[in-house]
Amino acid sequence: EIVMTQSPATLSVSPGERATLSCRASQSVSSNLAWYQQKPGQAPRLLIYGASTRATGIPARFSGSGSGTEFTLTISSLQSEDFAVYYCQQYNNWIIFGQGTRLEIK
Amino acid sequence: QVQLQESGPGLVKPSETLSLTCTVSGASLSSYYWSWIRQPPGKGLEWIGYIYYSGSTNYNPSLKSRVTISEDMSKNQFSLKLSSVTAADTAVYYCVRDTALTYWGQGTLVTVSS
Numbered sequence: 001e002i003v004m005t006q007s008p009a010t011l012s013v014s015p016g017e018r019a020t021l022s023c024r025a026s027q028s029v030s031s032n033l034a035w036y037q038q039k040p041g042q043a044p045r046l047l048i049y050g051a052s053t054r055a056t057g058i059p060a061r062f063s064g065s066g067s068g069t070e071f072t073l074t075i076s077s078l079q080s081e082d083f084a085v086y087y088c089q090q091y092n093n094w095i096i097f098g099q100g101t102r103l104e105i106k
Numbered sequence: 107q108v109q110l111q112e113s114g115p116g117l118v119k120p121s122e123t124l125s126l127t128c129t130v131s132g133a134s135l136s137s138y139y140w141s142w143i144r145q146p147p148g149k150g151l152e153w154i155g156y157i158y159y160s161g162s163t164n165y166n167p168s169l170k171s172r173v174t175i176s177e178d179m180s181k182n183q184f185s186l187k188l189s190s191v192t193a194a195d196t197a198v199y200y201c202v203r204d205t206a207l208t209y210w211g212q213g214t215l216v217t218v219s220s
Contacts, residue, residue: 001167032205032206034206034207036151036207043200043210043211043212043213044151044207044210045210046206046207046208049206049208050206055208087150087151089151089206089207091205091206094153094164094166095141095143095153095156095205095207096153097150097151097152097153098150099150100150100151
């Protein structure tokens with residue numbers, strides 16, 4: 001079974017700065033990797049699919065990169081509404097999520 | 107637009123069967139993958155399983171022995187049954203479309219308690 005590992009568990013960044021979140025797969029998932037944002041009391045929202053394609057309506061400050069086993073989500077200039085929990089998810093072989101990264105205000 | 111809505115009991119007794127239904131509007135069940143995802147309070151996301159191509163299913167191996175996902179094409183609904191529940195099955199349950207999970211229901215909290 002594929003294991004998805006996200007790092008760090010918590011990331012503290014100031015508004016306006018760049019945030020870089022990492023996701024590693026225990027075996028190759030090709031580019032079948034998605035990123036989600038979840039705010040308290042809400043369902044997750046799809047940000048990125050295919051490792052690097054922004055979902056409809058997602059601002060350009062969100063970008064994804066990587067393939068195989070190493071992936072990155074970058075938020076170029078953090079806005080107040082971006083502080084949330086972020087999950088990566090592979091869909092190459094069933095569906096498996098990472099444990100999440102909490103992005104908090106520094 | 108595509109909308110999904112979960113429905114079912116919010117409280118289930120231990121050892122009983124949890125049953126939820128997802129009503130879909132704006133898309134046909136005969137296309138796409140349709141998943142159930144759950145999230146225990148304060149914890150991460152767990153895929154339960156999906157149904158696709160008019161009736162094929164795949165389940166999370168850790169839950170496979172207790173899970174059944176089915177569909178009712180006439181009502182454009184798909185359903186989840188999880189048997190022999192325990193307190194560990196207490197969670198918000200979401201129904202979701204696609205494998206890159208594009209459309210989500212609002213989620214429904216199911217508590218397992220006597």
